[in-house]
Amino acid sequence: QESQLLPNGRQYDYIVVGGGTAGIALATRLSQGLKSASILLIEAGPAALHEDGINVPGLKGSTLGGKYDWSFTTVPQTHLKNRTIFTPRGRVLGGTSAINLLTWDRAAAVEYDNWEAVGNPGWNWETMTAAMEKAETYVGGPPGSGASGPIEAVINRVVPVHQESFIPTVSNNFPIPFNPDSLQGNPIGVMYQPENIAPASYNRSYSANAYLPLAGGNLAVLTNTQVTKINLYKPPLRRLHRATGVVLANGTSITARREVILCAGAIQSPQLLELSGIGQRGVLGAAGIPQRVDLPGVGENYQDHLRVQVSYQLKDEFLAGDEINTNATFAAEEWAKRLRGEPGFYDDTGGGYVFADWKRVVPGGDDSALVGLARAAVGGSADVGHRKKLEMLDDARVPQVEVIFSDGYTGVRGYPPVGSELYGRGFFSLIAGLMHPLSRGSVHIDPANPGGKPVIDPRFVDNEYDMAGLVEILKFCRRIARAEPLRSVWVAEYEPGEGLVQTDEDWREYIRNTTLTIFHPMGTAAMLPRKDCGVVDSKLIVYGTANLRVADASIIPVEMSAHPQTAVYGIAERAAEIIITAHR
Numbered sequence: 001q002e003s004q005l006l007p008n009g010r011q012y013d014y015i016v017v018g019g020g021t022a023g024i025a026l027a028t029r030l031s032q033g034l035k036s037a038s039i040l041l042i043e044a045g046p047a048a049l050h051e052d053g054i055n056v057p058g059l060k061g062s063t064l065g066g067k068y069d070w071s072f073t074t075v076p077q078t079h080l081k082n083r084t085i086f087t088p089r090g091r092v093l094g095g096t097s098a099i100n101l102l103t104w105d106r107a108a109a110v111e112y113d114n115w116e117a118v119g120n121p122g123w124n125w126e127t128m129t130a131a132m133e134k135a136e137t138y139v140g141g142p143p144g145s146g147a148s149g150p151i152e153a154v155i156n157r158v159v160p161v162h163q164e165s166f167i168p169t170v171s172n173n174f175p176i177p178f179n180p181d182s183l184q185g186n187p188i189g190v191m192y193q194p195e196n197i198a199p200a201s202y203n204r205s206y207s208a209n210a211y212l213p214l215a216g217g218n219l220a221v222l223t224n225t226q227v228t229k230i231n232l233y234k235p236p237l238r239r240l241h242r243a244t245g246v247v248l249a250n251g252t253s254i255t256a257r258r259e260v261i262l263c264a265g266a267i268q269s270p271q272l273l274e275l276s277g278i279g280q281r282g283v284l285g286a287a288g289i290p291q292r293v294d295l296p297g298v299g300e301n302y303q304d305h306l307r308v309q310v311s312y313q314l315k316d317e318f319l320a321g322d323e324i325n326t327n328a329t330f331a332a333e334e335w336a337k338r339l340r341g342e343p344g345f346y347d348d349t350g351g352g353y354v355f356a357d358w359k360r361v362v363p364g365g366d367d368s369a370l371v372g373l374a375r376a377a378v379g380g381s382a383d384v385g386h387r388k389k390l391e392m393l394d395d396a397r398v399p400q401v402e403v404i405f406s407d408g409y410t411g412v413r414g415y416p417p418v419g420s421e422l423y424g425r426g427f428f429s430l431i432a433g434l435m436h437p438l439s440r441g442s443v444h445i446d447p448a449n450p451g452g453k454p455v456i457d458p459r460f461v462d463n464e465y466d467m468a469g470l471v472e473i474l475k476f477c478r479r480i481a482r483a484e485p486l487r488s489v490w491v492a493e494y495e496p497g498e499g500l501v502q503t504d505e506d507w508r509e510y511i512r513n514t515t516l517t518i519f520h521p522m523g524t525a526a527m528l529p530r531k532d533c534g535v536v537d538s539k540l541i542v543y544g545t546a547n548l549r550v551a552d553a554s555i556i557p558v559e560m561s562a563h564p565q566t567a568v569y570g571i572a573e574r575a576a577e578i579i580i581t582a583h584r
């Protein structure tokens, strides 16, 4: 595989921009399926296949904000006290699959069927589950799991003792069943989820180390190389633009004989479209970019899962993952275990999950107030995404809430500082997400610096449904923590602190001060009809072009109640099938 610069005008049949989650999977499948075609994959970041921070499951999160991260932030969020919210994205071969937190799950079947219902023939649970399973080998998974895909997934072999109380606490005290088979279209329940870890090495299994080795010699890979623009050409008397290639940051043009496929992710695929003159007139005009295709949906429809959390100080007899960061002797012993191939805290990734609809979360099961707030917020909207979200509120199969049992401290207040009384103590956190928030925002090029960091404005919590939903979620988390047997593992609520937050208004203030994202932006080059602000059609072709496609998290039309990577791999697998079929 190459990583040196190419001469100007070098030609390939297909150019895939972005060697991340989808880009590597797609380029690998194209190289396998189109043996006579030449394919170039271009990634802005370096290869880092031997990086412990990427490979070692227990070090997940350690690469955030570092050299493998684009480290974007949002603009100040009006409804969150003008806080800017950290928005990491992988800048490395493997993209965000190299830095994510390893959850391997799926949403409810109906959520994929919705993609077809909003105008995309052939995109539904049946086709997406087949594509997602093509990506996966779920070692020890229930019957029907993917058995021969490149990405290996497994339920984590390390479960800290205090975490064993999580599943019985939820299933015994709430109307939420234990569901060990949550990847088959019915995720409601409490369970361990698999994680994308290769059981033999106990390393992260991700696009760069699982797909790429399967590629043929017809795939060339350029790393440390940023694409700044797609070259477009409109033949005289033709309606559609043709993508003829890409321009690199050093000015080199590379030619694509057949297609250019954008896999630069939900933040940067729309950026590249805008840099190439595809998007809203106002956005392009402000940046001085001539418009080639008028496509108002580019960069709009930004959707993300809202995240809140509570943390508890463990009784001294329980050992938490925090110990690795505070006790060098313990860390060295655990590292030695890893080197010997033995299970230990460097494998620990948490892994307890609840997925539930509102009726299972709200005391007494009456969700009418929340549903009423949602209707009041967007009930009159003709927008297809909002309509689907309202429909899903009435569907008991669709999760509206996720709670993750996270071993160790993962809050906003910060781990107790060195020298303080609580330094060295262990914690657990309940991280919770609102699965279908109604807030939606945008990502656009910065008119002052179009090729630099984009302007991300998710408009988090801009409506009363999202706010009231987060209050319910936080109260639910506290009720879980106070129920047995979980109540018996902790001594005090560390964050927010029982004395500090008691009323709904206290919770609202806490939400304004601490809400984050679960890092799942999607929808910014949505696969929707053009009249509904779509950017790509159901063959993933950008409207107004003949041969420019987008295949990554940007195309997901309606936010789903799952961590997105399985869907993103599924999108790449389906994109490969579509392109290979079109080629023949």
Ligand SMILES: Cc1cc2nc3c(=O)[nH]c(=O)nc-3n(C[C@H](O)[C@H](O)[C@H](O)COP(=O)(O)OP(=O)(O)OC[C@H]3O[C@@H](n4cnc5c(N)ncnc54)[C@H](O)[C@@H]3O)c2cc1C
Residues within 6 Å of the ligand: 017, 018, 019, 020, 021, 022, 023, 042, 043, 044, 045, 064, 087, 088, 089, 090, 091, 092, 093, 094, 095, 096, 097, 099, 100, 101, 102, 103, 104, 105, 225, 226, 227, 228, 263, 264, 265, 266, 268, 272, 518, 519, 520, 521, 552, 553, 554, 562, 563, 564, 565, 566, 568
């Ligand atoms: C911290 C974090 C934790 C997460 N945890 C989970 C989880 O546990 N489970 C889960 O399912 N999902 C998780 N996600 C989300 C999931 O990982 C992403 O949705 C998914 O990986 C996105 O894939 P993608 O192909 O759309 O984009 P990416 O994987 O981000 O790929 C885009 C690639 O394009 C490259 N690129 C961008 N612009 C250019 C350019 N101009 N030229 C060349 N290259 C370019 C980037 O460097 C990157 O490699 C998490 C995300 C984050 C940030």
